C-alpha cells in the first residue's frame with residue numbers, strides 16, 4: 001500500500017510525534033504561511049505533512065517521495081524509514097508542480113539524476129534500515145528508450161519497480177498501453193526486481209489475470225479503488241461489484257475508520273462522494289454536511305453504537321464546522337492555503353479539497369462535483385489518501 005506522495009522538502013524540518021487521540025504517528029511542523037486559526041486546538045495549528053497508523057499500517061505502507069535531489073531524498077527518507085516498509089520514488093507524476101521542480105515524470109528525462117537518487121537511497125537508507133527502495137515510472141514513447149531506462153534502474157539496488165502503462169503526455173482517460181509491459185517485466189525479473197503494473201486495472205480478478213498474462217509480480221489500482229474500495233475483494237467473497245447493493249455497509253465501515261483516525265474532513269467527504277451512488281438521496285444529504293456530526297446523521301448512522309458521540313468529539317478536535325469565519329475570511333484562508341501548498345509543492349492538498357488533481361485531470365464526463373468546505377483546508381496539511389493507491393502483490 002502506497003501513501004500519498006510527499007515532497008522531500010516538506011518532510012525535512014518536521015517533528016514526529018504520536019497523536020494520543022488517534023494513535024497515529026504524525027510528522028508535523030508550523031505552517032510557513034501566516035495562517036492562524038484561534039478556533040483550532042493549538043496542536044492542530046501545525047501542518048501534518050505525513051501520518052501513519054503504526055498498528056494498522058506498519059509493515060505494509062510504502063512512503064512515496066517526490067524528489068529531485070539525492071541528499072534531500074536521503075534526509076527525508078531517514079525521517080520515516082524506521083516506521084515504513086519501504087521508500088518509493090515518484091518518477092511518474094506529469095503535473096507541472098512536480099515536473100517544474102525536476103521531480104516526477106521530469107526524472108524520466110534525467111536518468112543520471114534518477115539513478116543517483118535511487119543509488120543514494122539504497123546505500124544510505126535501504127541497507128541500514130533494511131527496507132526496500134523502489135521507483136514508479138511511466139513508459140516512454142519509444143520502447144527502446146523504456147528498455148534502456150529500466151535496464152539502468154534495476155541495477156541501482158532497488159527491490160521494486162512500478163510501471164504506469166501510459167506515457168507522460170497521456171491523459172488519465174486514455175486507455176493504458178500494455179505493449180511494453182512484458183519487456184519491462186522481463187528486465188525486472190532477470191535482475192531480481194519485483195515489477196508492479198499500473199493503469200486501468202479495476203479488480204482483483206483482472207489484476208491476477210493481467211499479472212499472469214504479462215508475467216509481472218503485482219498490480220496497482222488507483223482510480224477504481226477510490227470509488228470502490230471493494231475492488232480488492234476476491235470473487236469467492238462477493239467480488240468487487242457487490243458494493244453497488246452493499247454501499248451502505250462499505251460507507252458505515254469507512255466512517256468507523258475515518259472517525260477512528262480523525263481523518264481530515266475534506267478528504268472524508270471527497271471519498272464519500274466517490275463511494276455513494278450519485279442518484280441516492282444520501283448522496284445529496286452527505287453533500288450538504290459540514291462536519292462529521294452532520295454526515296453521521298445524513299447517512300442515518302446515528303443509531304449505530306456511539307458513532308454520533310465519536311463524531312462530536314472528532315469535530316471538536318478538528319475544529320469543524322468553523323461557523324465563525326466570514327466568507328471573506330474563508331476565501332482568504334483558501335488562498336493562503338493554496339499558496340502554501342504551491343510553496344511546498346504539496347499537491348496532495350487537492351484531494352483534501354475534493355479535487356484530487358494529482359496525476360489525474362478529473363475530466364471523466366461523469367465525475368461528481370462535491371462541495372467541500374473551506375475549513376477543510378485551513379491548515380494546508382495533507383490528505384490521507386493511502387486508500388487510493390494500493391498495490392495488490394503476488
Ligand SMILES: Cc1cc2nc3c(=O)[nH]c(=O)nc-3n(C[C@H](O)[C@H](O)[C@H](O)COP(=O)(O)O)c2cc1C
Pocket residue numbers: 003004005064090092093136164198199200201220221222223224226351356357358359360385388389
Ligand atoms: C486521487 C489520486 C491520487 C494519486 N496520487 C498519486 C501519488 O501520490 N503518487 C503516484 O505515484 N501516483 C498517484 N496517482 C496516480 C496513480 O497511482 C496511478 O498511476 C494512475 O491513476 C493510473 O492508475 P489507474 O488507472 O488505476 O487510476 C494518483 C491517482 C489518483 C486518482
